[in-house]
Amino acid sequence: MTAHKSIRLQRSQAVRPGRRPVMLAIAGDSAAGKTTLTRGIADALGPDRATAICVDDYHRYDRAERAGLDITVLNPACNYIEVMEQHLQLLALGRPVLKPVYDHATGQLSRPVLVEPREFVLVEGLLPLHSKLARACFDITVYLDPPEEIRRSWKLRRDTAERGYTPEQVLAELNRREPESAAYIRPQRQWADICVQFAPIAGRPAGESSVLSAELLLRPTARHPDLSGVLTDDDRRTVHLKLIRDADGRPVDALHIHGYAPREDARIVEKAIWAQLSRRHGAAMPETLGELADGRSEPLAIAQLLLVWHLLEALE
């Protein structure tokens, strides 16, 4: 049966039209800023061109069932990872999926939704880079890596405001999750083409201001725009580019954008990125990037523009 069934299936598939979407992964721990980063990119590309999904809905257990378990949602065993992989493969081939839905407000699994891939599929979540099969689906991979104290304050604020938890519950959950964060979430950093770290401005105590600098580590696993023509490694400049060694010893380009970088400094980098777009796709440089609830962030805008550049470059 094997051969003929396989061929029949493949032939039936081959007659379908279907250009394959460009797939971006944004991995990171809970409240690392994945949705904020993704939203600006999705808005810049527009809903006709980009489908954004979160892959944290593949929970095997709802909140009530998890209460009796000694594993958290960070653990692959707590999720239908194989189904997540399958859905990523299908989206990567341009096919729709019926995605499960986890309702953060009620803690229940509810009615699934149809997701139809567009030209670009932006996938954010806790574990999109966990397995080899999942990673094989992406054209560009990002890991969001804020300092832990920043991430904890973000999670505290969000989960009490939007998900109905008390501060004590959030702090207890953060501690309970720590071993699984170390075991399953943070190892994904090694698979990212770009690591994004938003952090308090160096030399100022955390919490003094919500203004954050960004450090973008550009790994040679992807071809990045060449910014050496407009930037130096002079770290007295608000935007600079340094060749450094990552913690694991691998060489990497570190693009630093100071939280108070003036608009005109950021503009130079943005123009340099956009000028290196090999085909213009008729698109003007997006102007709406970097938006936060409390204003515009130049570091965020540059991170998003860099990812838009990668997405457009990956188009066939």
Place this chain on the structure above:
Amino acid sequence: MTAHKSIRLQRSQAVRPGRRPVMLAIAGDSAAGKTTLTRGIADALGPDRATAICVDDYHRYDRAERAGLDITVLNPACNYIEVMEQHLQLLALGRPVLKPVYDHATGQLSRPVLVEPREFVLVEGLLPLHSKLARACFDITVYLDPPEEIRRSWKLRRDTAERGYTPEQVLAELNRREPESAAYIRPQRQWADICVQFAPIAGRPAGESSVLSAELLLRPTARHPDLSGVLTDDDRRTVHLKLIRDADGRPVDALHIHGYAPREDARIVEKAIWAQLSRRHGAAMPETLGELADGRSEPLAIAQLLLVWHLLEALE
């Protein structure tokens, strides 16, 4: 991107183990007896070897949403047919799927369930043979074809007893569905290797007894056990085999089992079927077939045994 992504995906898949299951489709209109036929086969094979699913859960709309539409669940447009096809393909390749769930009691779409294929996947539903891609997934296809007045009485009984409808609602729904039954359900009959018709005993008025005869049309699209050695076309016998023309003119073997066929007559046919199993798989002939709520039916037992034979023969 296309080529390398496709190859990476395929390679990642190739390292997985996974023998492909034998797939059986049982199509037919609502209350045609699909679940009764399927259950006996699933029980005979056992839960370790057989996965039985109903593919009527791929509703695009829940009951409340459908109330405002002028199409019924029989209409492919009312269902995520493309996702049903996708899930059939995945199951046919030995992969699990996260199947949507429609709750007949509440009329709502609820939490999906993981379905993992075993050696045999028994798929029953309204539309499993609707499209070419879905049909390509099956090794054996069956269409259940009771006379309309029998099916209406079965539907009336079930939907009032189990699904919370009034008799008036069921009758109105049957009438509302008739055009879509003609357009989408009944055309699937042409794609079946075996058409099963349970019907009142000829010459006796319907409703006099719940005992039904069966007529199994065995199409030459599949290789069936040769019963010409034990049966003749003498229609005075309780079990007989006739070469006839189907309504569309195609030649077909019609195996008739009278509702009051004595056990010993049925036994001859069952033994003849089982003796033609080319490899015995160490299995004795199943003895629990033909079970109904109100007793044993020889016609049902023979229909089920024939399908068990086909499933075992299709194993690699």
